[in-house]
Amino acid sequence: MNDAGAGAVEGKGGAVLWWPRRRSVVLDVCLAVVSALECVLMAPSFAATVGLPVAPVAVAAVLGGSVLVLRRRWPIAVVLVAVALLPAQMGLLLVVVGLYTLTVTDVPRRVIALLTAMLSFGGCLVLYLAVLEEQSRVEQPLPTWFALLIVLTFGVVHVVAPVLVGMYVRARRRLVESLRERADGLERELSLLAERAEERAEWARREERTRIARDMHDVVAHRVSLMVVHSAAIQAVAPKDPEKAARNAALVGEMGRQALTELRTMLGVLRTDDRPEAERPDPALRLAEIASARTAAPAEEDRDGPRLAGLADLVGQSRQTGMAVDFQEEGERRCYTAPVERTVYRVVQEALTNVHKHAGGATTLVRLARREEEVAVLVQNDPPPGAEDGPGASLPSGGNGLLGMRERVTALGGGFVSGPTDRGGFRVSAVIPDREEAA
Secondary structure, three states: OOOOOOOOOOOOOOOOOEEEEEEHHHHHHHHHHHHHHHHHHHHHHHHHHHHHHHHHHHHHHHHHHHHHHHHOOHHHHHHHHHHHOHHOOOOOOHHHHHHHHHHHOOOOOOHHHHHHHHHHHHHHHHHHHHHHHHOOOOOOOHHHHHHHHHHHHHHHHHHHHHHHHHHHHHHHHHHOOOOOOOOHHHHHHHHHHHHHHHHHHHHHHHHHHHHHHHHHHHHHHHHHHHHHHHHHHHHOOOOOHHHHHHHHHHHHHHHHHHHHHHHHHHHHHOOOOOOOOOOOHHHHHHHHHHHHHHHHOOHHHHHHOOHHHHHHHHHHHHHHHHOOOEEEEOOOOOOOOHHHHHHHHHHHHHHOOOOOOOOOOOEEEEEEOOOOOOHHHHEEEEOOOOOOOOOOOOOOOOOOOHHHHHHHHOOOOEEEEEOOOOOEEEEEEEEOOOHHHHH
8 A cells, every 4th residue: 555645657746656756765765774774783682692693684684674665655564574573673663664654544444453553562572571581680670560561661652653643644634635625626616606607797798788789679660760751751741731841850850869868878888898907897796786786776777668658659659650550458557567568668669660661551550458467469550552652761671670579578478479460461469467576
């Protein structure tokens, strides 16, 4: 089993073989040299005790002490060599460093406990036998209990101390790794949240652009269509009735001023932020501010928007151009939520604009039905009459009117139907539920 730095590949981040850093190589080599010197110094005493030549014992001692250089690669083998050297009373540094390295690795705890018990028991036994031999040579030996206390103290302390230090270092490393992993996870989560915030901001910008484009289309198409129709009427009646032409010209000017006022209101949100880039708010923060502003102050926006009460004036503007418009209302007058009334107004406005564009002079029916939980509207025109002499009003079509009406109605959970009638005219109808959550 290896510790955290074992198994490293040479050349990656300064790692060499199983050492994580080059300085780790120097440290382990120095420890192995010191351990080998310690064992060599104890070799003559052991050789004299067992009656062996000093040279072979010294060579074995050097090899045993040098095993410490492998502590990061094979810590269990290092501890087993230390157990084997216990009878020779060699390898104190081998025991301390080997146990420490074994404890800080991912070796199972039962293996650490077994090897620690073996070293403790073997060390105490060897030390006790050495104390007995030494006591036999003196005239006044120490009390037996005192000798046992010394043996147990030294035999346990020099084994337990490195194990406790290793456990502390192991726990600290795991804590640091856990904190690092948590920090990496938080960083990834924050990055993901930032991406999602940017996506939501982009979605909000697209929705806002779509809404502004839809409102601009309603205002410009309707007002400009009426202005073009009135201009054509002015050209037709100017030679015959200058007074009527003047009234129509005044009406065109008033419509132009109304269109400009509504356009200024909508274009105000499109002003470019001319602040320095360093002072501009974060996109995610700006998105939150826009959302909170739209939530906190819907009343002012709703109050300024068109309502059902303005349908009569809207129909009157079309009548002033010469269009025959029949306006019918059903049901008791009641107030609906602002988005519902505003959507109904825009549907009627766009439908009348389409009549001006494609069926000039056609008889048109506008029917508004007020119900308890919903409001329905129908705009239906007959086929346009035959072409008449005189200047006409040629109005282009962008193809976005019906699409915008459908988007407005379906966004509130309503139903929208449009299409030609059997008589050759065109019909637009919508039913919109009045729900508080739509506000």
